[in-house]
Amino acid sequence: MFMRVPLLLLGAVSSSALVACVGGAPEPVGSDPTSSTATAIVVIERAVGPGDSIRGDAVIARFVRVRQGAVDDPALRIAGVAEDIPLPGTCFAPSESSGAVQGGRSVELLDVGQVVLTGEGSKSTVLLPRSMPDPAGVVSGVFYSSRAADVFAAGSPVSLRSSGGADLEGFSVSVTAPRDVGDVHVASVANGLDVSWDAADADAHDLVYVDVLSPAPRVVMRCTSVDDGHLLVPHGSISGIDEGQLAVHRLHKESFKAKGIEPGEVRFDVAKVVTFRR
Numbered sequence: 001m002f003m004r005v006p007l008l009l010l011g012a013v014s015s016s017a018l019v020a021c022v023g024g025a026p027e028p029v030g031s032d033p034t035s036s037t038a039t040a041i042v043v044i045e046r047a048v049g050p051g052d053s054i055r056g057d058a059v060i061a062r063f064v065r066v067r068q069g070a071v072d073d074p075a076l077r078i079a080g081v082a083e084d085i086p087l088p089g090t091c092f093a094p095s096e097s098s099g100a101v102q103g104g105r106s107v108e109l110l111d112v113g114q115v116v117l118t119g120e121g122s123k124s125t126v127l128l129p130r131s132m133p134d135p136a137g138v139v140s141g142v143f144y145s146s147r148a149a150d151v152f153a154a155g156s157p158v159s160l161r162s163s164g165g166a167d168l169e170g171f172s173v174s175v176t177a178p179r180d181v182g183d184v185h186v187a188s189v190a191n192g193l194d195v196s197w198d199a200a201d202a203d204a205h206d207l208v209y210v211d212v213l214s215p216a217p218r219v220v221m222r223c224t225s226v227d228d229g230h231l232l233v234p235h236g237s238i239s240g241i242d243e244g245q246l247a248v249h250r251l252h253k254e255s256f257k258a259k260g261i262e263p264g265e266v267r268f269d270v271a272k273v274v275t276f277r278r
Contacts (some may be wrong), residue, residue: 038110039064039071039165040256041081041265042160044117044152046180049273050245057151059117061127061160062142063110063168063261078107084207085251089238091223109141113165119152119177141167156178156249160256160266171258178206178252181272186246188278197248197272199222199229206238211247212238220244243277 042061048054062081076082085181088094115127127144152158158177164170167234183198195210210231212221221238224230227250252268 047271065108088234111165112164120156120229168260173256177253186276202227213245
């Protein structure tokens, strides 16, 4: 599955430097070692292309609690939901963003019962509980995930509900999905790659990040912009790469609160993949 390389950088183990992240972790929930408040991170991913090819949507949900310290960026990194997004107007190679995870901490991934995602006009998608791989012995519990076609409609309401489990009571929240990324064009210019997309009715809070993918495939460069319809990937960032694929991602976040969850965040990551030649 080609696009899992860039997309799972959001939903699986990430390793960006703390100073390079945009949005970063939600605000800490406190340092009380006996606190029962959790941070919820739900990542919903969609990618299409190149051409008319379509992949199934992916949904990953983690409900995170830390017994020692706050649910901060290092804790979310341990849980696998830290972000690797450069500041708007800048680029980095993912290998340059690696940072060490703080040791001596343990993270709990909570049981919240059955988790169901329902998009407008779509059938309900049940997220299945799975054990978190943990060779270092610092993460315990489960995360929830599912892959299905058309789990949400672009620009429409999406509901997320939990039946409640051993660690948290049930809840139900509603958020709004972003528009899909459309009308993507890439042109080779003297100073790099000129990337454009449809930014009509763009949300001022959304970001767009562009992954330059080598034929491997591998993310060799990532650049970020506000959602204004235009981004330049500098020539120096992709020197020696004459052709490959380019993924244009729209990152849309919606916050929510529920009993026992503060903060909660749904991250929509919708992408369009195109080919380029210089």
